[in-house]
Amino acid sequence: MPTVRYEHVYKRFSDDAPPAVADFNLEISDKEFLVLVGPSGCGKSTALRLLAGLEELTEGDVYIGDHNVSNVQSRDRDIAMVFQSYALYPHMNVFDNMAFGLTLRKIPKDEIKVRVNEAAAILGIEGLLKRKPRALSGGQRQRVALGRAIVRKPAVFLLDEPLSNLDAKLRVQTRAEIIKLHQSLGTTFIYVTHDQTEAMTMATRIVVMDVGVIQQVGAPQELYEHPRNIFVAGFIGSPAMNFFDVVVEGDGDDLRLQAAEGFALPVPQEKLAQLAPYRARKLVMGIRPESVHDGAFQPPDIRASLVEATVDVTEMMGNEVLAYMEVGEHKFLCRCDPRTAARPGQQIRVAFDIDGVHVFDADTKTAI
Amino acid sequence: MAAQRISAQHRGRLSDTLRKTFGRIPLHFVILATCLAWSIPTIALLVSSFRDPSAIAGSGWWNALLDPTQWTLTNYDNVLNARGMTDAFINSLIITIPSTLFVILIGAFAAYAFAWMKFPFRNVIFLIVVALLVVPVQMTLIPILRLYTIVTIEGSIPIIGGNVFGVGSYSGLWIAHTAYGLPFAIFLLRNFFGGLPRELFESAHLDGASDLTVFFKIVLPLSVPAIAALAIFQFLWVWQDLLVALVLLGDPDLAPMTLQINSLVSSFGSNYQVLTAAAFLSMIVPLGIFFALQRYFVEGILAGSVKG
Amino acid sequence: MIGRAWWIPWLWLAPTLALLGVFLVYPSVDTVRRSFLDERSDNFVGLDNYQFIIDNPTPLSLDTHAALLNNLLWLTMFTAVCVGLGLLMAILTARVRYEAAAKAAIFVPMAISFVAVSVIWRFMYDIQTDVGTVNAVFAELGKDPVAWLISTEAPQKAFLDVPPNDTPSPFQVNNFALIAVGVWNWTGFTLVILSAGLKSISKDLMEAARVDGAGEWQIFRRITLPLMLPTIIVVTTTLVIQTLKTFDLVWVMTGGAFKTDVVATLFFKAAFINRDFGVGAALAVVLMAFVVPIMLISIRRFQVQEEIR
Numbered sequence: 005m006p007t008v009r010y011e012h013v014y015k016r017f018s019d020d021a022p023p024a025v026a027d028f029n030l031e032i033s034d035k036e037f038l039v040l041v042g043p044s045g046c047g048k049s050t051a052l053r054l055l056a057g058l059e060e061l062t063e064g065d066v067y068i069g070d071h072n073v074s075n076v077q078s079r080d081r082d083i084a085m086v087f088q089s090y091a092l093y094p095h096m097n098v099f100d101n102m103a104f105g106l107t108l109r110k111i112p113k114d115e116i117k118v119r120v121n122e123a124a125a126i127l128g129i130e131g132l133l134k135r136k137p138r139a140l141s142g143g144q145r146q147r148v149a150l151g152r153a154i155v156r157k158p159a160v161f162l163l164d165e166p167l168s169n170l171d172a173k174l175r176v177q178t179r180a181e182i183i184k185l186h187q188s189l190g191t192t193f194i195y196v197t198h199d200q201t202e203a204m205t206m207a208t209r210i211v212v213m214d215v216g217v218i219q220q221v222g223a224p225q226e227l228y229e230h231p232r233n234i235f236v237a238g239f240i241g242s243p244a245m246n247f248f249d250v251v252v253e254g255d256g257d258d259l260r261l262q263a264a265e266g267f268a269l270p271v272p273q274e275k276l277a278q279l280a281p282y283r284a285r286k287l288v289m290g291i292r293p294e295s296v297h298d299g300a301f302q303p304p305d306i307r308a309s310l311v312e313a314t315v316d317v318t319e320m321m322g323n324e325v326l327a328y329m330e331v332g333e334h335k336f337l338c339r340c341d342p343r344t345a346a347r348p349g350q351q352i353r354v355a356f357d358i359d360g361v362h363v364f365d366a367d368t369k370t371a372i
Numbered sequence: 373m374a375a376q377r378i379s380a381q382h383r384g385r386l387s388d389t390l391r392k393t394f395g396r397i398p399l400h401f402v403i404l405a406t407c408l409a410w411s412i413p414t415i416a417l418l419v420s421s422f423r424d425p426s427a428i429a430g431s432g433w434w435n436a437l438l439d440p441t442q443w444t445l446t447n448y449d450n451v452l453n454a455r456g457m458t459d460a461f462i463n464s465l466i467i468t469i470p471s472t473l474f475v476i477l478i479g480a481f482a483a484y485a486f487a488w489m490k491f492p493f494r495n496v497i498f499l500i501v502v503a504l505l506v507v508p509v510q511m512t513l514i515p516i517l518r519l520y521t522i523v524t525i526e527g528s529i530p531i532i533g534g535n536v537f538g539v540g541s542y543s544g545l546w547i548a549h550t551a552y553g554l555p556f557a558i559f560l561l562r563n564f565f566g567g568l569p570r571e572l573f574e575s576a577h578l579d580g581a582s583d584l585t586v587f588f589k590i591v592l593p594l595s596v597p598a599i600a601a602l603a604i605f606q607f608l609w610v611w612q613d614l615l616v617a618l619v620l621l622g623d624p625d626l627a628p629m630t631l632q633i634n635s636l637v638s639s640f641g642s643n644y645q646v647l648t649a650a651a652f653l654s655m656i657v658p659l660g661i662f663f664a665l666q667r668y669f670v671e672g673i674l675a676g677s678v679k680g
Numbered sequence: 681m682i683g684r685a686w687w688i689p690w691l692w693l694a695p696t697l698a699l700l701g702v703f704l705v706y707p708s709v710d711t712v713r714r715s716f717l718d719e720r721s722d723n724f725v726g727l728d729n730y731q732f733i734i735d736n737p738t739p740l741s742l743d744t745h746a747a748l749l750n751n752l753l754w755l756t757m758f759t760a761v762c763v764g765l766g767l768l769m770a771i772l773t774a775r776v777r778y779e780a781a782a783k784a785a786i787f788v789p790m791a792i793s794f795v796a797v798s799v800i801w802r803f804m805y806d807i808q809t810d811v812g813t814v815n816a817v818f819a820e821l822g823k824d825p826v827a828w829l830i831s832t833e834a835p836q837k838a839f840l841d842v843p844p845n846d847t848p849s850p851f852q853v854n855n856f857a858l859i860a861v862g863v864w865n866w867t868g869f870t871l872v873i874l875s876a877g878l879k880s881i882s883k884d885l886m887e888a889a890r891v892d893g894a895g896e897w898q899i900f901r902r903i904t905l906p907l908m909l910p911t912i913i914v915v916t917t918t919l920v921i922q923t924l925k926t927f928d929l930v931w932v933m934t935g936g937a938f939k940t941d942v943v944a945t946l947f948f949k950a951a952f953i954n955r956d957f958g959v960g961a962a963l964a965v966v967l968m969a970f971v972v973p974i975m976l977i978s979i980r981r982f983q984v985q986e987e988i989r
Contacts, residue, residue, distance in 0.1 A: 651799035
């Protein structure tokens with residue numbers, strides 16, 4: 005039985021604007037680490053808040069366990085939430101902050117003490133229990149926010165962009181800690197972020213959203229290798245996928261995806277049947293920068309198609325060189341071997357790994 | 373060319389230095405002169421209140437500064453004992469303190485509802501409440517006096533005195549002052565409550581807090597500056613009130629200090645020995661509160677008015 | 681919050697609505713009603729009371745023209761001087777280290793009751809040069825003492841011996857004397873608020889202007905003043921409301937005598953001394969009419985603020 009279920013959930017904030025969340029259907033199993041990811045305004049926070057009971061559903065139902073909680077107050081939904089700004093009570097010390105929810109539920113004082121100390125130990129904040137939030141650093145406050153959720157022992161943890169307010173180094177560190185926390189607690193985590201890196205590294209399953217609609221649901225690797233539409237393809241993976249407007253040229257066994265004169269990639273054997281009906285139609289070809297190599301240093305075991313291109317700008321990353329290339333009107337990014345000779349203004353042979361090609365219908369934007 | 377331009381500016385720098393040394397003098401002069409001018413009336417009063425009645429009429433108060441032997445406490449003695457200022461002082465407290473407490477309590481409840489609860493016509497009603505800020509109290513006095521006359525419950529309340537309700541009662545004044553202070557209280561508190569982060573409330577609701585719990589355990593503790601400012605404003609406003617007491621109280625035994633001084637002024641227009649001491653006595657409490665709580669005063673005005 | 685019963689907000693509002701309804705809404709409506717009735721509020725008299733105010737038939741007991749003119753004088757002079765002086769002092773005190781003390785000194789009068797203020801200034805204005813400070817100063821300067829609170833002469837006649845024309849005007853020495861007291865009292869308020877508004881202007885803006893070559897006056901006119909405009913409006917609005925309610929000050933110092941009446945004191949005389957509730961109510965309504973435009977401005981401001989939230 006799924007821990008959380010959304011059924012045909014809609015949320016409209018006003019009648020003339022498009023819905024913030026539209027036809028949201030999702031089943032989340034126990035112990036999952038599910039990440040809702042998408043650009044600003046895509047509805048991911050709203051979807052989370054609908055589950056939390058902080059927003060009212062316009063249509064549809066939400067279930068936690070097998071209870072329909074659509075009209076149940078937040079406090080009775082057996083959930084705990086970590087807010088982006090932590091929302092710690094400024095006038096209470098850390099202990100009281102963490103104990104607040106338990107005190108309201110009339111849990112005996114001894115038990116409260118036990119739970120708070122336990123959670124503090126897990127998070128390494130035992131020494132901070134007497135301090136007030138203003139005497140804590142950002143990272144420490146975040147742990148207190150986590151601690152406040154942990155002591156509640158909820159069925160589901162909701163986290164709304166908890167890492168956004170931390171500096172880069174702390175973010176990476178805390179990411180790992182949250183993953184460990186999830187493993188040790190064994191509770192369902194539902195996590196919202198706009199950062200696809202966080203989604204890819206932390207999730208067991210990712211839900212990509214845009215303009216209130218679910219674009220694709222799947223494990224990180226699944227989304228990376230088989231994006232269902234252009235949006236997901238361009239959103240997941242960093243640096244982002246390269247896109248080209250192409251037309252299917254040729255006939256029979258010799259089909260090519262033609263982006264421009266002299267710039268065409270052959271269609272591999274297994275895809276011929278798929279792409280044949282799209283002859284002379286407009287398509288979008290996507291290929292990730294990691295599948296585009298400097299021809300001189302291409303990996304030995306790939307099926308490559310070579311193209312002449314001019315180097316526009318290069319970025320030295322140390323372990324690789326990001327080369328921004330141009331072929332006529334088309335611009336794309338290539339992740340080159342660090343030994344590459346590519347320099348701005350030069351022409352080099354670029355190898356496209358044909359197995360890394362994704363094709364999308366230009367009108368429906370979905371994958372073929 | 374550039375060198376010429378810069379040297380021209382450099383020449384200007386010499387006059388700048390001159391201006392810096394001597395230019396500040398007019399500034400200081402103006403400020404200090406203004407402060408002095410502003411303080412003189414109060415000082416005049418204070419000094420005179422310590423002078424012998426004959427001295428006040430005979431020579432300017434500034435003479436007292438040069439001749440300390442003139443200083444005396446007879447005026448204060450007179451005023452406190454013979455003129456009933458002590459009683460009036462206590463009456464002022466009796467009127468002011470409950471009025472302040474009620475307005476905070478009732479106003480805070482309403483402000484919370486306006487700030488964080490959803491209900492139909494919320495904005496309209498709030499606007500009306502704030503619009504009532506501009507209603508002159510005078511305009512309400514005839515009907516209220518009429519109303520009070522009808523609902524007066526006679527009888528003598530122990531300790532504080534006065535009727536149970538209506539004309540000539542303290543309870544009547546408390547309720548009236550509370551009502552008159554509500555628009556400002558709600559305006560001030562609602563602005564402040566509304567500024568508290570939304571996530572704080574959401575977190576509390578998730579934790580299981582009811583509206584009352586949130587109100588008492590989170591909103592009020594975090595709103596101490598605004599509540600302090602409101603308390604100060606209301607206290608001062610009620611303490612200094614003359615008109616409402618004049619109209620609704622009637623009974624001279626219940627008179628607060630303002631009424632008392634007013635009647636002294638009308639009967640003893642130039643009897644400064646009495647007036648100065650009485651006036652200064654009435655000033656002690658407000659001045660004390662002001663100096664002790666200056667910080668909250670300014671913050672309070674800002675929280676209410678200069679927000680955006 | 682989901683699950684909150686519909687009647688809960690109303691419960692929280694109930695005491696407020698009850699009190700405001702009884703003490704502010706009902707009386708306002710009732711006063712308007714009474715303004716159309718006679719002295720005892722028994723018979724309907726239409727616009728007679730308002731006519732009375734316009735005609736001013738008994739200037740010796742109730743001088744409505746004087747009161748209206750005086751109110752206008754208060755509205756303009758009092759507000760202008762308080763705001764102007766407050767602005768000047770805000771700018772000046774911002775440049776000295778003892779800023780807080782200076783502001784406190786000017787603010788002190790706000791903490792004193794009007795009654796005490798009146799006593800202080802009756803003392804200051806006393807005609808005898810041995811008692812009244814102002815006249816003592818005049819004596820030192822070789823001028824005759826002036827009966828500040830009584831003199832209804834125009835200032836030019838009193839000080840400069842220039843004979844004025846004879847139209848009724850509020851430009852009387854005693855009015856100015858009273859307004860001066862009001863200014864003494866309220867400038868601290870404008871100072872504090874304008875000072876806060878001044879501080880909220882980012883220093884970067886002024887510095888950028890200086891680098892661009894602007895002089896002090898230009899900075900004031902082109903940057904400071906426009907950015908301070910919202911604050912100035914807030915302060916002015918509050919003062920205007922305050923002016924219209926001015927009662928204590930005038931009442932205690934002169935009792936409205938010697939043509940210093942304002943509408944508020946006149947109302948009191950009409951209603952509680954002459955016992956003419958009809959005229960009293962009409963005067964109160966006139967006061968309200970002055971205030972309605974202010975109300976509209978305030979409402980518009982709050983609507984804007986609410987949209988932001």
